[in-house]
Amino acid sequence: MSDDIHAADGRIIGARAQATRRKLLDATAKLLTEQGILDLRVVDISREIGTSPATFYHYFNDVDEAILELASEATEDEKPLVDHLKPGWTEADGLRRAGEFVDAYMTFWDTHHAVLRVRNLKAEEGDRHFRKVRTEANLLLMDSLQDMIREGVAAGRLPKSLDPFTTAAAVVAMCERLLGYQPEMAKRGSSKSTIRDTLATLIFGIITGHV
Amino acid sequence: MSDDIHAADGRIIGARAQATRRKLLDATAKLLTEQGILDLRVVDISREIGTSPATFYHYFNDVDEAILELASEATEDEKPLVDHLKPGWTEADGLRRAGEFVDAYMTFWDTHHAVLRVRNLKAEEGDRHFRKVRTEANLLLMDSLQDMIREGVAAGRLPKSLDPFTTAAAVVAMCERLLGYQPEMAKRGSSKSTIRDTLATLIFGIITGHV
DNA sequence: TGTACATCAGTGAACGCGCGTTCACTGATGTAC
DNA sequence: TGTACATCAGTGAACGCGCGTTCACTGATGTAC
Numbered sequence: 001m002s003d004d005i006h007a008a009d010g011r012i013i014g015a016r017a018q019a020t021r022r023k024l025l026d027a028t029a030k031l032l033t034e035q036g037i038l039d040l041r042v043v044d045i046s047r048e049i050g051t052s053p054a055t056f057y058h059y060f061n062d063v064d065e066a067i068l069e070l071a072s073e074a075t076e077d078e079k080p081l082v083d084h085l086k087p088g089w090t091e092a093d094g095l096r097r098a099g100e101f102v103d104a105y106m107t108f109w110d111t112h113h114a115v116l117r118v119r120n121l122k123a124e125e126g127d128r129h130f131r132k133v134r135t136e137a138n139l140l141l142m143d144s145l146q147d148m149i150r151e152g153v154a155a156g157r158l159p160k161s162l163d164p165f166t167t168a169a170a171v172v173a174m175c176e177r178l179l180g181y182q183p184e185m186a187k188r189g190s191s192k193s194t195i196r197d198t199l200a201t202l203i204f205g206i207i208t209g210h211v
Numbered sequence: 212m213s214d215d216i217h218a219a220d221g222r223i224i225g226a227r228a229q230a231t232r233r234k235l236l237d238a239t240a241k242l243l244t245e246q247g248i249l250d251l252r253v254v255d256i257s258r259e260i261g262t263s264p265a266t267f268y269h270y271f272n273d274v275d276e277a278i279l280e281l282a283s284e285a286t287e288d289e290k291p292l293v294d295h296l297k298p299g300w301t302e303a304d305g306l307r308r309a310g311e312f313v314d315a316y317m318t319f320w321d322t323h324h325a326v327l328r329v330r331n332l333k334a335e336e337g338d339r340h341f342r343k344v345r346t347e348a349n350l351l352l353m354d355s356l357q358d359m360i361r362e363g364v365a366a367g368r369l370p371k372s373l374d375p376f377t378t379a380a381a382v383v384a385m386c387e388r389l390l391g392y393q394p395e396m397a398k399r400g401s402s403k404s405t406i407r408d409t410l411a412t413l414i415f416g417i418i419t420g421h422v
Numbered sequence: 423t424g425t426a427c428a429t430c431a432g433t434g435a436a437c438g439c440g441c442g443t444t445c446a447c448t449g450a451t452g453t454a455c
Numbered sequence: 456t457g458t459a460c461a462t463c464a465g466t467g468a469a470c471g472c473g474c475g476t477t478c479a480c481t482g483a484t485g486t487a488c
Binding site for chain 1: 333346369385387408412
Binding site: 007011013014016017020051052053054055058 | 463464465466467468
């Protein structure tokens with residue numbers, strides 16, 4: 001990946017243009033959060049930053065391209081989460097470490113959930129590019145998780161019927177989806193900290209086999 | 212819920228019309244599976260069954276209304292799954308029971324995943340009707356799961372830091388989302404039966420505390 | 423069993439809005455000397 | 456420090472497609488007697 005930033009026609013752009021491009025990306029993210037993908041129009045994005053649709057097309061071929069870039073940025077923000085997932089969780093400190101991971105994941109999710117939602121939809125509907133960016137992001141966490149789980153299985157703390165890779169995927173799936181339920185769960189009495197503690201306990205249990 | 216089926220203008224319709232309406236619903240589900248929500252047009256749905264868009268509007272005010280009905284139908288198909296989630300799983304038979312639940316869930320998911328995907332997207336983007344239908348469906352499983360988990364916590368098999376309701380939500384989240392990863396996991400060597408066994412082992416562990 | 427009428431079901435064709443997209447242009451900034 | 460020119464950045468305005476939606480109509484089915 002080059003550091004140069006390009007316009008839709010491929011030319012490298014200067015500082016002023018980069019700022020405009022960034023504003024367009026931010027506006028896209030904002031409208032995605034506020035009104036969702038199904039009502040997202042190029043006109044609205046441009047209007048949001050007080051410019052014309054023609055400007056948008058200077059920088060992106062279409063809306064998907066902008067969202068795809070936002071999804072890549074989300075992946076970047078996900079990378080540091082891996083630090084929380086190093087093998088060696090013990091019965092004594094594992095739960096605390098799991099909690100730290102969940103805290104970091106929840107912050108990440110809060111920042112990017114609107115974009116991640118669209119990324120996942122498009123990936124599941126078969127879009128090649130979104131599928132790629134999702135897989136890359138998921139593998140970040142899954143690779144680390146897989147190692148930890150394999151360790152647990154080898155040590156006999158976890159049952160052999162757990163496939164490490166699939167289990168890792170299940171953990172990621174659980175995190176991702178559960179946070180999507182948050183608004184409704186809040187109405188039914190699951191506060192953010194309840195979700196946090198429960199999720200940490202579950203992950204600790206799944207990974208180490210300790211209960 | 213009344214058994215009578217109504218046209219968009221509210222009148223009760225006869226057998227022939229019911230058949231047409233059903234064909235429209237089936238065509239909607241089919242196109243949703245094949246090309247996703249973002250490219251779904253009323254014209255395409257009508258064309259699919261060899262009729263005109265005007266016919267579609269006889270039965271539905273818009274595409275959302277048809278999808279919402281498909282989502283309700285999915286909920287009906289989800290109800291029998293509850294039978295697999297009765298308290299009393301033992302260390303001896305719990306894993307088998309969990310496997311039976313997973314089998315049933317996977318069949319359910321295969322049938323309805325395209326519709327569920329859209330239901331979830333619209334629910335998360337704030338649509339009141341889709342949110343309602345999703346919550347109802349999720350609560351079906353969650354109520355049962357919650358009872359089982361509460362039992363485990365009470366018996367000291369599960370840690371007190373697990374909130375039963377949130378844990379139930381986490382189990383549903385894990386099932387739902389993991390199956391969405393299936394296509395990509397298949398490429399990386401997780402077969403359907405691996406996913407099945409791993410998911411069953413995880414659910415068994417989470418619910419009963421046995422490893 | 424036939425006829426007249428009522429209601430149900432389906433549709434061809436068009437309208438018009440809204441959005442994506444582009445073009446030809448203006449204004450802003452940078453650079454050479 | 457000034458001038459001339461090149462390039463970068465941004466845009467007003469319009470075009471036209473495609474889709475949602477509707478209307479006025481035809482044909483099919485049911486019912487009364």
